[in-house]
Amino acid sequence: MDLRNLTSASNSVLFMDLKYIIKEQALPFLPAKSLFRFLAVCRDWKLHISTPSFHHNQSLCCRGISGLFCQAPENPPVFVPIHPESCGVPDPSLSFLPEPVEIRASSNGVLCCQGRNEDKYYYLCNPVTKQWKKLPKPTASHGSKPALGLIFEPSLLNSVPEYKLICAFQSTDFDDATEFEIYSSKNNSWNVSDAICFGDEKADLGSGVHVNGVVYWPVESDHILCFDLTKDRSQFQRSITDGIDCLLGTFDGRLCKVYISGNEVRVRVSKVLNIPTITWDESDMWEDTLELDSDVTFIPLDDDYIDTRAVAVSRDILVAVSENEFYCYDFEDQKTNTLSRPEPAESESDYEICVPYVNSLVSL
Structure with missing residues (x-):
């Protein structure tokens, strides 16, 4: 030859x-x-x-945080990309939805929004494809600022996407108690759980985070509220951040919390996949993974007149916002980038809502 x-x-x-x-x-x-x-x-x-089939495969493989949907009061949402050249959405204001909305939660490429009109309907949407779905009206009153956790976990065994939306809301039947209502896309309906969680005070909850069948909400009174979807039970767990508000997220498939104390950012990761919903000694459940000061991160932390808060965390990055400037710290490269900051459309109000987002092709 x-x-x-x-x-x-x-x-x-x-x-x-x-x-x-x-x-x-x-x-x-x-x-x-x-x-x-x-x-x-x-x-x-x-x-x-x-x-x-490719859309489904991409939703399985592309799981890193691409950016954040942020929103100032009375303004439409904006999108803050981590890598603008590769991540973005065609309509960050979500004007393709049938009414103005407020961002409430996200999970692996799916956003949950709530309409501003009187009925306050929930919508699930994919900002990339502009697909959306209007959810049926809940049976319970979720309040003016519902504490929602969106659950979408792509599966190799199921090519049909399934979603759950869980809301922790103030009980109308019991003082200082929290109840839960769950929407399932499988039957397209809401169901109020039998679980009722009693606390020492009315809980002011942040956004929920789902890890291995359990949803966690940070509570301003330095607690964490847990709801086990499999066992249908819940409990408040005491934190040891001395009353400092924390951000919950995931780190290597485990629950993590980030809080800023003085001029340091601390990232603590659960030692186990799931925090039990009975009782536990927090010193045995968490490990200090990272402690970062302002000299390392170049994030403004040590100024008493500047309010800096963490808004997103993953295995790779930490995103913080200070005076509407966004800073992204890369754990591997140990470098900080300042992200592009779109101005609010009608005011200079702070971005009170910041939700991490994955740039996915997932179908609804």
Whole structure:
């Protein structure tokens, strides 16, 4: 055989193998904005990226925080990307929804919003594809600022996306008690749980975080409220942050909490996959993973006149906001970037709502 023909054949096989690897193994890990650009590469890629099976695969693979949806009072939402060149949404204000909304929660590419009109309907949407779904009216009153936890966990075993939305709300039947109502996309209905959690005071809850079947809410009174979806029971757990508000998130599949104390940012990670909902000694349940000061992060922390708060955390990054400036600290590179900050549309109010978002093609 001619050596030139053999070399040409080998290069052809190598090219085909590389082409297959990129299309099948690399593309699903890319954020949606990049994938939309790659639709123009060739007809084969366009057809491949447009299939529902690829959308499902991408929602399984692309799980990193792409940016944050933020909102100032009486203003439409804005999007703050971590990497603007690869992550973004076509309509950050979500004007494709049937009414003005407030951002409430997110989970792996799906946003939960609440309408501002009198009925206060909930909507689930994908900001990339502009798909949306209006949820039925809850049976209970969730209050003016519902404490919601959105649960969407893509599964290899189920190509049909399933969602749950859980709201912790102040009981109308018992003083100083919290009840729970759960929406399931499987039957498209709400159900009030039998679980009732009694506390020492009315809980002012933050956004809920889902980890392995349990939803956690930070409480301003330095507690954490837990609700176990499998066992249908709940409990307040005492924190040891001395009354300092904390942000809850996930770190390597475990619950973590971030709080700012003086000129330090502390990240504590649960030693187990799930914090039990009975009783526990917090000193045995958490480990200090990171302690960062302002000299390391270059985030303004030590000024008594500046309010700095953590708004997103993952295995890779920590995002904090100070005077409407967003700072992203990379744990691996140990570098801080200042993120682009869109101005509020009508005022200079603070971004009171900041929800982490994953740039996913997931279908509703």
